[in-house]
Amino acid sequence: xxxxxxxxxxxxxxxxxxxxxxxxxxxxxxxxxxxxxxxxxxxxxxxxxxxxxxxxxxxxxxxxxxxxxxxxxxxxxxxxxxxxxxxxxxxxxxxxxxxxxxxxxxxxxxxxxxxxxxxxxxxxxxxxxxxxxxxxxxxxxxxxxxxxxxxxxxxxxxxxxxxxxxxxxxxxxxxxxxxxxxxxxxxxxxxxxxxxxxxxxxxxxxxxxxxxxxxxxxxxxxxxxxxxxxxxxxxxxxxxxxxxxxxxxxxxxxxxxxxxxxxxxxxxxxxxxxxxxxxxxxxxxxxxxxxxxxxxxxxxxxxxxxxxxxxxxxxxxxxxxxxxxx
Ligand SMILES: NC(=O)c1ccc[n+]([C@@H]2O[C@H](COP(=O)([O-])OP(=O)(O)OC[C@H]3O[C@@H](n4cnc5c(N)ncnc54)[C@H](O)[C@@H]3O)[C@@H](O)[C@H]2O)c1
Numbered sequence: 352x353x354x355x356x357x358x359x360x361x362x363x364x365x366x367x368x369x370x371x372x373x374x375x376x377x378x379x380x381x382x383x384x385x386x387x388x389x390x391x392x393x394x395x396x397x398x399x400x401x402x403x404x405x406x407x408x409x410x411x412x413x414x415x416x417x418x419x420x421x422x423x424x425x426x427x428x429x430x431x432x433x434x435x436x437x438x439x440x441x442x443x444x445x446x447x448x449x450x451x452x453x454x455x456x457x458x459x460x461x462x463x464x465x466x467x468x469x470x471x472x473x474x475x476x477x478x479x480x481x482x483x484x485x486x487x488x489x490x491x492x493x494x495x496x497x498x499x500x501x502x503x504x505x506x507x508x509x510x511x512x513x514x515x516x517x518x519x520x521x522x523x524x525x526x527x528x529x530x531x532x533x534x535x536x537x538x539x540x541x542x543x544x545x546x547x548x549x550x551x552x553x554x555x556x557x558x559x560x561x562x563x564x565x566x567x568x569x570x571x572x573x574x575x576x577x578x579x580x581x582x583x584x585x586x587x588x589x590x591x592x593x594x595x596x597x598x599x600x601x602x603x604x605x606x607x608x609x610x611x612x613x614x615x616x617x618x619x620x621x622x623x624x625x626x627x628x629x630x631x632x633x634x635x636x637x638x639x640x641x642x643x644x645x646x647x648x649x650x651x652x653x654x655x656x657x658x659x660x661x662x663x664x665x666x667x668x669x670x671x672x673x674x675x676x677x
Contacts, residue, residue, distance in 0.1 A: 352424045352466065352578040358382040358410055358456070359429030360403075361392025363532045364471075364524075368427065368570045373399040375574070380404040382419060382430065393531045410452035416459040425577055427469045428456050431501075434535045435475070435622065436677045438497035449500035450507060457511040457519075465518070469576055470508045472523040472586065473501050474562070474631045483594070484562075484634035487523070487586045494626050505586065512584040520582040522573050525590030525633040529566030529653060530660035535676040537597055538563070538654070541604050542661050544612075547672035551613050555620030557597040562590040562633040565653035568646040575642035582641055590633025591646045603654055619675055 355372055359365040360381030369381050379399075383391050385407045394400060408415045410430045420426055432438065432448045453470055460468040477485050478492025493499035511517035528538040537554075544552050564572075572589035576582050595603075605611060621627075638644045648656070661667055 354378045354380070354423050355425045355427065355577070356380045356382065356419060356423040357427050357429065359431060361394055362429060363393065364527055364566060364569060365429040366393035366397055366531055367529070367566045368429070368573060369394065369403060370397050370399055371567075371570045371574055373402050380406060380419065380423065382410070383407045384430065385409050410455055411447050413455045413458065416455040417462055420456070420459040420463045420465055423463070423465055425467045425469065426456060426460050426465050427471070427573065428453060429471050431471070433473075433497065434677060435495045435497045436535070438495050438500070440677070442496040445496050445500040450503045453504035454507050457508055457517060461511060461515055461517050467518045467520060467578065467583075468508070469520045469522055469573065470504065471573070472505050472521050473498070474523060474525040474588070474590065474633065475628060476502045476505065476523070477631065479629040480631060483630065483632040484592055485588070485632060486634040487588055487637060494628055509584070518580075518583050520576050520579070521586040522576055523586055523588050524569050524572070525562040525564055525588065525631055527564050527566050527569040529657055530666070532566070533676065534670045534672070538600060538657060539661065539670065540676075541601055542658055543667065543670045543672045545604070545608055545610055546661055546667055549612070549672070551615045552601070553615050553617035553620065553675070554597070555617065555622060556627055557601065557614065558629070559627060560594050560596045560630045560632070562593055562631055563595055563600070563650055563653070564589065564591045564646060565648035565656070568648055571647075572638055572644050575638070575644055579642060585637070587638050587641065588633050588635055589638055589644075590635050592633055592635050593650065594630075594632040595650060600654075603651060604658070607651070607655055607658055617675070
């Protein structure tokens with residue numbers, strides 16, 4: 352399990368996972384979403400830049416997927432369109448990327464006899480919790496086109512395990528946060544607005560509750576699945592088994608940053624009522640039992656690290672703090 356292809360390696364979680372697996376001595380090929388600037392996204396900022404094989408391309412292209420999965424032991428698919436608000440506007444591109452992209456990688460992994468394909472799902476597939484903590488038997492409910500595309504992607508992938516014995520593991524992270532997360536996510540949105548000196552914090556609904564997991568713990572959870580045959584054909588939650596409302600997170604950030612700031616409800620950020628997922632809390636028992644996973648960064652420490660990273664001018668400059676990032 353030495354040669355590993357990570358798709359979406361240019362993104363938030365993918366760049367951290369790349370760094371982690373390089374530090375563990377793996378041979379990493381990192382797929383960056385094709386762009387004419389030859390920009391490597393967050394991989395531009397990693398220390399292991401010279402120790403990875405970077406390729407640019409697109410998971411929507413089957414022939415390309417077939418080519419890049421050749422001679423790989425493990426393929427980890429993090430490439431996706433992930434913003435919920437943008438999924439209201441561009442449903443077809445979510446279908447193309449998240450569903451067809453996953454199908455392409457399943458077919459390519461099968462053709463090339465890859466030893467393990469790990470696809471990355473999301474807790475959003477569960478919709479507002481019927482019960483907490485949410486275990487893997489909880490029903491799924493597509494409350495957004497993003498969630499629907501991930502439910503379908505998971506189903507396609509699982510059908511390849513059931514029909515063709517594809518060595519497949521589906522990892523299902525809950526909300527992940529930390530350095531390099533885009534401003535469309537709630538924690539960077541709050542911190543960057545405060546850091547840029549705004550008098551008011553513009554937000555959508557602050558009542559939803561989430562299980563927040565620091566990015567290093569999410570990556571640890573994914574890394575522990577590599578080479579674990581007992582995870583084949585399984586869906587496995589990755590999360591901390593905690594629960595905080597957005598209001599709780601605002602209070603913690605205000606306390607750490609020693610800033611008081613007024614919250615303004617910005618209607619363009621409020622999701623349609625039936626679409627907003629009100630509660631997600633992870634039951635991570637399966638991951639713990641299968642791998643011995645133990646999240647190590649609590650919310651206060653994780654928020655401090657995220658605030659410290661965003662407080663560096665060079666990092667904050669990458670965020671457009673005064674506009675709403677869909
Ligand atoms: N961030 C979270 O809280 C969270 C929680 C649960 C699950 N996930 C899942 O984790 C994965 C990574 O999420 P992230 O937060 O790092 O998001 P991200 O947007 O930072 O990373 C996704 C990457 O995929 C790339 N990409 C998009 N379309 C592509 C295509 N057609 N071909 C190749 N690359 C393409 C993008 O360039 C982007 O860098 C996604 O599958 C997401 O659904 C994220």
